[in-house]
Amino acid sequence: MNNIIEQLFDxxxxxxxxxxxxxxxxxxIATRxxxxxASVMIVDIVxxxxxxxxxxxIAQSTDKVAYTQADLSITANLETVITQTLATFGDIDILVNNAGIFKYVPLTELSEELWDKTLNLNLKSVAFLSKLFINTLIEKKHGGKIINISSIDSLKPTGNLSQYDSSKGGVRMLTRAFAKEAGKYGITVNDIAPGGVNTPGIRKIAGDNITKEQAEAMMAESAKYIQSLPLQRIGEPEDIGNAALFLASKASNYITGSSIIVDGGLLLV
Ligand SMILES: NC(=O)c1ccc[n+]([C@@H]2O[C@H](COP(=O)([O-])OP(=O)(O)OC[C@H]3O[C@@H](n4cnc5c(N)ncnc54)[C@H](O)[C@@H]3O)[C@@H](O)[C@H]2O)c1
Structure with missing residues (x-):
């Protein structure tokens, strides 16, 4: 491998x-x-x-991995994420705002509680954790990279996900707005818009207590869905990890305010 290419992604x-x-x-993403x-601080509610x-x-690739348990939908918890990371690793360079929730509900049944819960995590925590990250980097006098995980729903509503689609549309605009102001500090802000990725969150939508007939019907439906995709397979977390590596690396240094769609061509269908 050419040394220059290795250095770009190191x-x-x-x-x-x-x-x-x-x-x-x-x-x-953390694995990639x-x-x-990179040293990696995982933050999660579990x-x-x-x-x-x-x-x-993740520890198979590095001995520099740590964990902070936090409910990110509560703004008061966000400061700890930064202080814990600085205490553990001494500095921060990259922030990946990935935590998000999605619950299918028709708009006629949309509750204020679900709206607030979704927006608090999917949009508000992205804004305020990014603000803390940017202020820390300004103090440390170096640049960095913010990578927000939006969704293809930021571009086209799926249906029965209006609170989620609104939050992800917000993430797309927040990415552009923060990119405009953070550039002068050497900080790039971009998002990745995934579509149809095989994760526990997606698998949970099927429900834990479905009957055998329902499971068979869903498998037939998902086979049809996969056939309809231009790339004819469902996305895997490492597909998003690859895009995140690009946005975290020097290879993307002149890119800010952009979005990379990683959906196997789903939006083309
Ligand atoms: N899977 C897809 O097809 C898909 C498509 C488009 C966008 N996305 C987006 O990608 C991101 C990850 O989705 P996923 O499919 O991996 O979901 P997932 O449910 O499998 O994983 C989400 C993670 O976020 C954590 N989390 C949930 N609430 C939290 C909170 N309040 N505080 C801290 N952590 C919390 C969960 O514990 C879990 O580890 C989300 O922002 C989602 O909207 C996913």
């Missing part, structure tokens, strides 16, 4: 925070950043015990 000496990294897409040499399998899998 994250040795960098520290990344990955929210919602205990499973799913967050785990795929660790494989590129207990350290529930996160242990994920952390162990």
């Amino acid at each position: 994250l040795s000496g960098k520290t990344a925070i990955v929210t919602g990294g205990a499973m799913g897409i967050g785990n795929g 950043l660790a494989q590129a040499g 207990s350290p015990q529930e996160a242990s399998a994920s952390i162990e899998s």
Whole structure:
């Protein structure tokens, strides 16, 4: 491998925070950043015990992985994420705002509680954790990278997800707005818009107590769905990890305010 290419993607000496990294897409991202040499702070709402399998899998690539348990939908918890990371690794360079929730509900049944719960995590925590991250980097006098995980729903509503689609549309605009102001501090802000990725969150939508007939019907439906995709397979967390590695690396240094769609072509269908 050409040395210049290796150096472009080398994250040795960098520290990344990955929210919602205990499973799913967050785990795929944390794993890829660790494989590129970064120290990784995983932040998630689940207990350290529930996160242990994920952390162990990341620890296969690095001995520089740590965990902070926090409910990010509560703004008062965000400061700890930064202070814990600084206390553990001494500095921060990359923030991946990945934690998010999605619940299917028709707009006629949408509750204020679900709206607030979704917006508080999916949009508000992204804004205020990014603000803390940017202020820390200004103080430390160095640049960095923010990578927000939006969704193809930021571009096209799926249906029965209006609170989620609104939060992700907000993340897309927040990415552009923060990028405009943070550039002068050497900080880039971009988002990745995934579509149809195989994660515990997506699998949970099927429900835990479905009948055999329902399970068979869903499998037939999902086979049809996969056939309809231009790339004819469902996305995996590492597909998003690959895009995150690009946005975290020097290879993307002149990109800010952008969005990378990683959906196997779903939006084309
Ligand atoms: N899976 C997909 O097809 C898909 C598509 C588009 C966008 N996304 C986005 O990607 C991100 C990850 O999705 P996923 O499919 O991996 O979900 P997931 O449910 O599998 O994982 C989400 C993680 O976030 C954590 N989390 C939930 N609430 C939290 C809170 N209040 N505080 C801290 N952590 C919390 C969970 O414990 C979990 O580890 C989300 O922002 C989601 O909207 C996913």
